[in-house]
Amino acid sequence: MAEKAVISLTTGLEDSEKVTVAFLVAVGAAEQGRPTLMFLTKEASRLALEGVATGVACDGCPPLSDLVSRYGKAGGSYLVCPICFDARKLDKSQLIEHAELGGTVPMWQWIGDEGATTFSY
Numbered sequence: 001m002a003e004k005a006v007i008s009l010t011t012g013l014e015d016s017e018k019v020t021v022a023f024l025v026a027v028g029a030a031e032q033g034r035p036t037l038m039f040l041t042k043e044a045s046r047l048a049l050e051g052v053a054t055g056v057a058c059d060g061c062p063p064l065s066d067l068v069s070r071y072g073k074a075g076g077s078y079l080v081c082p083i084c085f086d087a088r089k090l091d092k093s094q095l096i097e098h099a100e101l102g103g104t105v106p107m108w109q110w111i112g113d114e115g116a117t118t119f120s121y
Contacts, residue, residue: 002032002033002034002035003034003114003115003116003117004034004035004036004037004110004111004112004114004115004116004117005025005026005029005030005034005035005036005037005116005117005118005119006036006037006038006039006107006110006111006116006117006118006119007022007025007026007029007036007037007038007039007118007119007120007121008038008039008041008118008119008120008121009022009038009039009040009041009044009047009120009121010041010042010043010044010120010121011042011043011044011121012042012043012044012045012046012047013043013046013047013052013053013055014043016055016057016058016064017057017058017061018121019044019047019053019057019064019121020057020058020061020062020064020067021121022038022119022121023038023053023064023067023068023071024062024067025119025121026038026067026071026076027067027070027071027074027076029076029117030070030071030074030075030076031070031074034117035075036071036074036075036076036077037076037077037078037079037107037110037116038071038076038077038078038079039078039079039081039107040078040079040080040081040084040099041081041084042081042084044084045080045081045084045085045088045090046088046090048078048080048085048095048096048099049090049091049094049095049096050094050095050096053065053067053068053096068096071098072096072097072098076098077098077099077100078096078098078099078100079099079100079101079102079103079106079107079110080095080099080100080101080102081101081102081103082101082102082103083103085101
């Protein structure tokens, strides 16, 4: 089995280029067949809502909606910090496909004993 990848993202659309880079890394891992998890915290928790991860960060950058779609098609999943999500009074019924609320314990359970390559943005 390919080594797992975890991409931790704290930034939301206030820094859309950083979000784009994090998604490019996640898409790259998932499309290479690695089990891939994006751990969304702070403002990034909003990205797990329908219709939020949209727009183009820069000239030549791929649309965020395309990256989200590719990530899902490649089997990528999202773990969204429930404390961050609830602090922002976000609606659980608006979570995108492959996203669930969960904190550090579920993240470590997902990683398991095999370990994972990690990236933090």
